Amino acid sequence: MIDIPITPDLVRGALELERTDHGLLPHRLPARARAQFPDAYLASVEAQPSGVRLAFRTRATVIELDVLPTKVIHPGFPEPEDGVYDLLVDGHLTGRSTATVTGTGTGRPVRERTARFTGAPTPERTTRFTGLPDREKDVEIWLPLREITELVALRADAPLTATSGGGRRVWLHHGSSISHGSAADGPSTTWPALAATRAGVELINLGLGGNALLDPFTARAMRETPADLVSVKIGINLVNHDLMRLRAFGPAVHGFLDTIREGHPGTPLLVVSPILCPFLEDTPGPIAPHFDGGRLTFRSVAVPQDGEDGRLTLTVIRDELTRLIAHRDDPNLHYLDGRALYGEADYAELPLPDELHPDPAGHRRIGERFAALAFGGHGPFTGTGDRKGAVDRDRALGR
The missing domain is CATH 3.40.50.1110 (SGNH hydrolase)
Structure with a gap:
């Protein structure tokens, strides 16, 4: 497997990427906006990467993504299920996976604790996709829509190149x-x-x-x-x-x-x-x-x-x-x-x-x-x- 640096040009759908101690945290509102609201719930919502995806071209047949997720738990409500990752090949949904714990993990600190929600600490996890077509193809990994997700590491069994959207509107x-x-x-x-x-x-x-x-x-x-x-x-x-x-x-x-x-x-x-x-x-x-x-x-x-x-x-x-x-x-x-x-x-x-x-x-x-x-x-x-x-x-x- 080849270690692939997670660079900003691989990420689409985010307005800003925050460099953390672990990797990259996608945001859907920029820092200027985040500084102008006091609501911790909105802080969690904008960091839930709905519509954010990694996009690249590759002939890899196996792809692994390490992440550090944070679930948002509302007191009195059931704990949400693990976040779902969607794999699209040439624009078609080809795989769907959750991220599993692959080691002991260090556990991330709780992000917020308020009357409305708690950010649950979780260890580092990995989502893995196998059996991809052995040819050059456009691949997208869509991140969970309701789970804050820090991008830690990316691996594949072949090189990959970031794609820009092909001139689409x-x-x-x-x-x-x-x-x-x-x-x-x-x-x-x-x-x-x-x-x-x-x-x-x-x-x-x-x-x-x-x-x-x-x-x-x-x-x-x-x-x-x-x-x-x-x-x-x-x-x-x-x-x-x-x-x-x-x-x-x-x-x-x-x-x-x-x-x-x-x-x-x-x-x-x-x-x-x-x-x-x-x-x-x-x-x-x-x-x-x-x-x-x-x-x-x-x-x-x-x-x-x-x-x-x-x-x-x-x-x-x-x-x-x-x-x-x-x-x-x-x-x-x-x-x-x-x-x-x-x-x-x-x-x-x-x-x-x-x-x-x-x-x-x-x-x-x-x-x-x-x-x-x-x-x-x-x-x-x-x-x-x-x-x-x-x-x-x-x-x-x-x-």
């Missing part, structure tokens, strides 16, 4: 836990990953579980990130946290979009409203977990009448987004009602297991529909493109 997406991939069965089968594969684009997934909250630091991170296509899925977390009232919502959306436009003035920009969530359609948050016979579900602690004082519901958010986007003077700004991705008929056929998040079949349906509505036909992301978005960004920043 870059799609930058921001959303909530559904975009992050909650309840998906693997990192390459979240709905954004599936849509990106179908459309043949490079994904940067800024889906942040519990934290799609119109934060200015997220908008600034998106402004600074080169992209040819940009989308933001807005609404569900604002209701879940009962974070703001209607008076604040509209200006916050305008500010978020204005900031993105500073770096992407002519880039196709798609705003997506929430998918159907029956218990929040006409009832505001906040929400709380509920266990019924061992089954975890979520429910609102409010009642519909509470929405009369300007508190947000999903219906209010969709109406306001429709009005707001129609009045912005922006020919490259588009709107998609999230119920076109998952609506009442879908809920009847594929109900939300916890009343909030779609299951793996739901992710597949949403990914297929997004690919068709955004990238197909006359969708806002249609066309092969000429990397205009990245050019626009550099021009706007004076480069």
Whole structure:
């Protein structure tokens, strides 16, 4: 086996790589953004590498990756299963594995301890893929979507070369836990990953579980990130946290979009409203977990009448987004009602297991529909493109 240095050009889908005592830790928000929020939960979520993958070309038939994972454990909730690694060969899912302990390990220190979660110490682990085709091929290893993962060492039985994405357009997406991939069965089968594969684009997934909250630091991170296509899925977390009232919502959306436009003035920009969530359609948050016979579900602690004082519901958010986007003077700004991705008929056929998040079949349906509505036909992301978005960004920043 050949020891392969893990260099930044091997890693795609991260906004920043932190050099640690053990290796490289991918981040989905840059250091400037991380310095501007006090929430330890967001600190754990942005470091969960949803959409982050190693990408290279090789004829190797055996590949090993050493990692140092940190599980995020919520008090009162079951401990999450071991993170899943997906192996794609020439764009096709070929293998799926977890990382196993291969030695005594040293155990990593606990990252945070708060009322909301604990970072569980774990020893160094190895994920191993064998039986790959003995020919030159493009290989991607997608990292676990809900497990903080430090990259320690990489080995293969043949040399490898980093790949750059082959000139494909870059799609930058921001959303909530559904975009992050909650309840998906693997990192390459979240709905954004599936849509990106179908459309043949490079994904940067800024889906942040519990934290799609119109934060200015997220908008600034998106402004600074080169992209040819940009989308933001807005609404569900604002209701879940009962974070703001209607008076604040509209200006916050305008500010978020204005900031993105500073770096992407002519880039196709798609705003997506929430998918159907029956218990929040006409009832505001906040929400709380509920266990019924061992089954975890979520429910609102409010009642519909509470929405009369300007508190947000999903219906209010969709109406306001429709009005707001129609009045912005922006020919490259588009709107998609999230119920076109998952609506009442879908809920009847594929109900939300916890009343909030779609299951793996739901992710597949949403990914297929997004690919068709955004990238197909006359969708806002249609066309092969000429990397205009990245050019626009550099021009706007004076480069």
